[in-house]
Amino acid sequence: MTGTSFLETLYNTRPGRAVARRAGLADPPKLRRGRTEPTGHTALATLPGGGVGAETLSLLGIAPSTALVDVPEHRTKDERGRDVPPAYSTRPGALVVDATGVREIGQLELLRQVLRPAMRGLERSGRIIILATDASAVDGLEAKAVAQGIDGINRTIGKELRGGSTSNLLFLTEGATAGDLSSSVSFLLEGRSAFVDGQAWRIAPRKDGDEGTTGADRGAPFAGRIVVVTGAARGIGAAIARTFARDGATVVAVDVPAAGENLSAVANELGGSALQLDITADDAGARIARHVASIHGGDTKIWAIVHNAGITRDKMLANLDEKLWGSVLEVNLAAEIRIDAVLLDRDLPGGLADCARIVGIASTSGVAGNKGQTNYAASKAGVMGLVWAMAEELADRPITANAVAPGFIETDMTAAIPFVSREIFRRTNSLQQGGQPVDVAETIVHLCDPASGGVNGQVIRVCGQNLVGA
């Protein structure tokens, strides 16, 4: 951690904040977090041909209200005689737009009609969730173009919403049902998705043999399941471990031997176990399996592995030697591939279970590139490529592989960025603030949820809809 600069100290005083506000740097909205549902009602707009949205909310035990529709006859006049859209009598906490039946350009107007009353009508940390059919599951040029058009709407309203509200889009591929969708809708409605904004990902039918059900215990879905988290001694890794433990998992916390002191504190706090291991060791995968089988019981298998361990060795490419280059790719990408290959052996005691979850950590640097981070961007974009390829390779096994791509997250690492740059990075997203480690953790835990078998081969950005690479 670097020391606090004079400017930063001044900025954080009361007069300093007042000046900053005048200059347009408003205090960012406080986000609703954790397993908390919206306070207000959930409005549902079922556009023609839809229906899966209503079914999904029913599975989640939510009785929706009917969304208001902005058509001329519903408008009223304000005191200056201007048309105003219909207004909700009580602010909804969320609006679910079921656009799964929308195929024509003209039908996009229906989205406008239901979105307009919500744009300034949602409560703070409100949610807009759009459901659409994936381009791969519709016929015709227009329908495919329309599918992508809906994402344009999603990304834009993410930027226009205020007060910590977010908009996200779920694309259903061929055959996806409410049961495949419910876990993601629950995640988006709850505070768990606080820093996920303007994103779109695909929901596919859960694979044969996927043991997850829609009725998974929403309090402790991981009870009796082993989750391995690498890089768990501190920062985002420790937050991931804590969030899994909150939801009932037995956590195997892995980190380098030199981090053992923090690592054992995390493991003991969570009632899990600690494994001191350099993940780049040739036998790292075997040692993880041996630890799981010998500490947590011979028949125990791993439910999920989260490849969180990562390093940065930033230098402009003009100054980058083979050592700094290699170490980053080795830790952030190569180790992960080797470990998965070992753990995917069906006969390995302490390996991955038949039905399992794999999560890697990408980065907005991998999505968009970042000055001084060629090595890091290569490794993180590589993680994205890896989970796409794994999802294909594991098509016939009920194992999902996904990644999250964090944006600016408040950690020791980002605290070391000079103040002015840091304040710029942290504010250049739709939520105008940095994310917390727990935001990344919540998304990872969601991807590993027994009920999230429908999410496979996806990269979800946890970036507050960062302008970079959006």
Add this chain to the structure above:
Amino acid sequence: MVLRNAVVVGGNRTPFTKAGGRFAAASAQDLLTSALDGLVARFGLAGQQMGQVTAGAVLKHTRDFNLTREAVLGSALSPHTPATDVAMACGTGMEAIATIANKIRLGQIDNGIAGGADSASDAPIVVSEALRRAMLTASRAKSVLDRVKAFASLVPADLIPVPPTVNEARTGLSMGESQAITTRKWGITREAQDEMALASHRNLAKAWDAGFFDDLVTGYLGVTRDTVLRADTTADKLAALKPVFGRGDDATMTAGNSTALSDGAALVLMAEEEWAKEHGWPTLARIVDTQLGAADYVTGAEDLLLAPTRAIPVLLERNGLTLDDFDFLEIHEAFASTALATIKALEQGGVGVVDPSKLNVNGSSLAAGHPFAATGARIVASLAKMLAAKGPGSRGLVSICTAGGQGVTAILEGI
């Protein structure tokens, strides 16, 4: 009565540091608690009730009367885990292990943790005997005047705190001075001592580099490796050191071939063999047998630190073994000359010849340091891991000398 088997499941220790170094502010209890928490994390024991935890420290404050119990209460273990302290000078850790092993073998407990901690940095400093008597008299006095009178006989020197010593109560000699007598008596050369010190550093450094301690040590207070260890030491550097124990030209014991005063803690997790297997725990090695020995050193007939040479023959005979039957020999390096004199005495006594290639192969106290009560568990945890790698039926012998002319020895067998 059918005895059960006590097995070593694993171990954990803090790195060892030089006294007055990075652990200077930590008490023995802090160190023991840290080692315990690392062990609990490694084996996922948070919140669990263990059969018993037994440990001790040589340098104990009066507040440490319940050292191990306090460490348990400060750890992540269930508060229902009972704990006891044992004391046998530098043999404390090994004797604690013997205690737990015996209870497991008798069926009194299914699992337990044993070891010890010492902080030479935080050794108790006491008041002078004259001041202590004056304070006692004053506390009994009935009037203010009598109370003042009680202190009247004191001279300024009586007010100076008395730092701890490691002198033998009956000979008045320090450990080093006692060993200097042994060194000369057994004709242990400077070269042989330095050679042993060099091997200790090289072996320990190699083990660290190979990741041998990845699952045996948990960092503490930012220290992640033994700080006594000098991976880059050479025969020349060791030869250049001035003798610190013994007098005259033939003084051979230097700071390089004697152990440094150090801080640290070490523990071993043990369980009954079948119980361990049922619970899927690793079973590294059986604690086959242990034996104490004591020497008549006060009269000068025997050596202060060679008591293990009385215990080893008894132990070998009871188990029908010879020194040749062992794959690893762990002879605690209190001083290089102690280990060398022990080997020479075993040879001359007809017990057997020590094969140097089997001796302290991953380093010992000269390189690791010697926080007195922690040494037993350091040795046993490392040895058990070596035996497990060597395979079923492999054997290791442990020999630890202690103050008071005693020794504690043990046989471990790989599973």
